[in-house]
Amino acid sequence: MTGIHPTALVDPQAQLDSSVSVGPYTVIGPHVKVAAGTTIGAHCVIEGHTTIGRDNRIFQFNSLGAIPQDKKYAGEPCELVIGDRNTIREFCTFNIGSPGDTGVTRVGDDNWIMAYVHLAHDCDVGNHTIFANNSQLAGHVHVGDWVILGGFTVVHQFVRLGAHSMTAMCSLLFADLPPFVMCQGQPAEARSMNYEGLRRRGYTPDRIAAVKAMHKALYREDLTLEQAKARIAELAVGHPEAAPDVQAMLAFLTGTSPQRGIVR
Template sequence: MIHPTTIIDPSAKIGKNFKAGPFCYVGPHVIVGNDVELKSHVVLEGHTTLGNCNTIYPFATIGHIPQDKKYSGETTYLEIGDDNIIREYVTMQPGTATDNKLTKIGNRGLFMVGTHIAHDCVIGNDVIFANHATLAGHVVVEDNVIIGGLSAVHQFVRIGAHAMIGGMSGVEQDVIPYGIVIGERARLSGLNLVGLKRRGFSQKSISALREAYRTLFTPETAEKASTFQERLSQIKKEKSEIPEIESLINFIQGESHRNLCMPKG
């Protein structure tokens, strides 16, 4: 199941049921799991570990050195989980010594045409990156995030679980879990209610998230507490026993290099 034009370095470690179409290349430090398919013209380079049941489409380049001038040839790593679909022209790069030397990608992701995952990013499970979605370095994307086409995410931004980034958005600040952001310079525009319903969240949880969002971000409720931190404290007292609210609070209070993405005005 390996085309004769494909080159696999003898030092590479290849799992069972490996398939590779024409003109693929697998470098010497690559580790490939079971049931992986490279359609054609795929490059796997560097210290890259690829899990089971991944499918990679033509002209994807996985594991080449980071696009970072601080990188000086040190050994760094790229880890990709299981059951991912990596479409044409996707690029994924390893970490750098300025962070944990690791770029890590979870399971069951769909990375559409032209997606770019830069150095030191950490990507969760069940994500969808639409065409030409781009991450700068050190970005964290949690589980079940959708990033719209032609969007770009600034370095060190965190995107919380179940959030959605609208197409053609420039994301410069952290995005809360369950939120939606849109715009050339993206602003928070509400909760990802459609996504929450599709993923089976209870009405109780959705209602609690809506109430928490109004308390934190809607101007007419701001008079209940004079500062954002006071409004956050109010939510902690009233709703922290709900898991989704707890995750929202933990995200907002988590360590970050960026401010929170806020609604316009």
């Protein structure tokens, strides 16, 4: 394969498409699979049961597929699965899953992941996200589509981030971040909704009005979470175009444990 630098060490059992390029001094293990069009930079280590999709750009000095930082891990064949068209910048560390969860750490498609990002075991990242430098995710974190993490964001284990949510730089999340919500602080507090991001993604004024009403119910009317959910459910009647957004918010809130709660 002419795309593999002569100093790279690619195990003969690894499955790389003939169009994959591999930079100098990169090491690729026997259980790795890489699909067409993906480029891998210099000095990377890709190991474990790792599957990488098409047209990804993996820059130099990344560690992908190492065992989880979990004392209970005992060598089980857990996985790291990365989708298509992702950009993974320098010095990122993505670990495989653990047998205590699904056994898979998963990254979707079209994500922009900047330098020094850590994805611990069993994280599940959606599509079209942006993780700024030094974003750090503990184990079992779930990140929805179109989420933006500001630089140095730190997310506690088992926390969920809903679609279109956003964190400011140096945010610290101990609770679930609902869809559309922008947060900031240590610990993070809700500041607003991601209205500008929604406009850029083609949301109509009526859908954005419904998101504003959801924000009001959650954070401005001194309601309990159950009362806010009831108020939000009513919005689908007045804003039928926003029914999918309302359902997404209700599904997220229903999945939030009382012990963890949501960012307030």
